[in-house]
Amino acid sequence: MVHLRYKRRPKRPKTLNFQSSESKNFFSEKEFIIRSNGQTKVFKISPRVQWIVFVTMIVLGIWGAHSYQMYSVSDRIISYQERKLGETRSAYVDLMSDFVTVHKNISALVQNFGQASSSQKKDDLDEYLKKAEVIEEKIRQITAKEDWINEQDLSEKSALKDALIHRDVAIEEKKQLEEKVAHLQEMVASLQAFEMDILKKIETLSNKDIDKIKSTISTVNGELKKRGKYYNPLANSKKNSKGGLYVPDNIALGQNQELMDQVNKTFGLIDDNSYYQEALRRIPLGKPVWSYWLSSPFGKRTDPFNAKSARHKGVDLASNKGNKIKTMADGKVTRAGTASGYGKMVEIDHGNGFKTKYAHMNAIYVQKGEEVVLGQAIGEVGNTGRSTGPHLHYEVLYDGVHMDPMVFIKAR
Ligand SMILES: [Zn+2]
Numbered sequence: 001m002v003h004l005r006y007k008r009r010p011k012r013p014k015t016l017n018f019q020s021s022e023s024k025n026f027f028s029e030k031e032f033i034i035r036s037n038g039q040t041k042v043f044k045i046s047p048r049v050q051w052i053v054f055v056t057m058i059v060l061g062i063w064g065a066h067s068y069q070m071y072s073v074s075d076r077i078i079s080y081q082e083r084k085l086g087e088t089r090s091a092y093v094d095l096m097s098d099f100v101t102v103h104k105n106i107s108a109l110v111q112n113f114g115q116a117s118s119s120q121k122k123d124d125l126d127e128y129l130k131k132a133e134v135i136e137e138k139i140r141q142i143t144a145k146e147d148w149i150n151e152q153d154l155s156e157k158s159a160l161k162d163a164l165i166h167r168d169v170a171i172e173e174k175k176q177l178e179e180k181v182a183h184l185q186e187m188v189a190s191l192q193a194f195e196m197d198i199l200k201k202i203e204t205l206s207n208k209d210i211d212k213i214k215s216t217i218s219t220v221n222g223e224l225k226k227r228g229k230y231y232n233p234l235a236n237s238k239k240n241s242k243g244g245l246y247v248p249d250n251i252a253l254g255q256n257q258e259l260m261d262q263v264n265k266t267f268g269l270i271d272d273n274s275y276y277q278e279a280l281r282r283i284p285l286g287k288p289v290w291s292y293w294l295s296s297p298f299g300k301r302t303d304p305f306n307a308k309s310a311r312h313k314g315v316d317l318a319s320n321k322g323n324k325i326k327t328m329a330d331g332k333v334t335r336a337g338t339a340s341g342y343g344k345m346v347e348i349d350h351g352n353g354f355k356t357k358y359a360h361m362n363a364i365y366v367q368k369g370e371e372v373v374l375g376q377a378i379g380e381v382g383n384t385g386r387s388t389g390p391h392l393h394y395e396v397l398y399d400g401v402h403m404d405p406m407v408f409i410k411a412r
Pocket of ligand 1: 296312314315316393394
């Protein structure tokens, strides 16, 4: 049985003087009396010892507070990194959703590439280009995210953690972050591979388109050469002034030279393709009436009215009265009205040396000076003027010289 009793020291005559002078001091000498098994022991604690204990307590207190502060600083760093990680994650999600959108867009683009009219195609491409721009910006941002996980940051953090015996946590976090970034980099690489793939596909399709157009133009030139003419689609081209399609700024692709080269190559081809498509829209190719039979060919023939030999400047396409006549190229109406022999007629200038004439019409839908586009109905098949039955008299001219319209009708 142990009794511990504290007594404010009174009855020690030896130290009476000392006590009287120090009685108001907090650190005055103190006694502990311990009674055990009938025996009594007295422990004295001097003011010096009390001071040492007090100072030690204070130091421990400050150290504790400091540790707590250090801990909360480290906590803030961790939550900062977690926030950064969160940002990276959401950037990653954005990237993925863009990826999917672009993938869809590009699939549609590739599918429609061979079929869409050139203006539709251009819109699609413009949209793709905008998406590509956004994606490249994302890639740039993601790549830049690496900055926040630089070595200095990590070593500072580790040092702090060492002091707080959290090193294992720091190492684990660093490992995880590095894995995330590595994964993100892989994603970016696969995204770039995907872009590369699409660019190559578009390159192939553009080449096919261009080859097809060149072959059509060469068929047309076969007819033109018979009459001493030649059409060069690049003759008055704006091609060299490069005002066409927007080519994305490739800063983001700076580290990937191969992809950058492919981007430039493909966009060059898209530009060429777009130019050739535009040229093609200004050559009258295909049939101006949906249903017809050739009642009189181009060239020498016997005049149906006076039985004399004459040169037929166009073709006669017999068709039902009222059937729509459509222009087979963009252009501007240069004549619309009645002309001797021709009856109701229309003349269109396609702006590149080609002109077309339509005669014996039942009705005219356009006016002189009007701009018309490929496929637009300009009137109806009729029997006006010097005509023996409902038909379209159709002429195609290049550089003022009449060509065989059947070559143009069959070339599309
Ligand atoms: Zn005729």
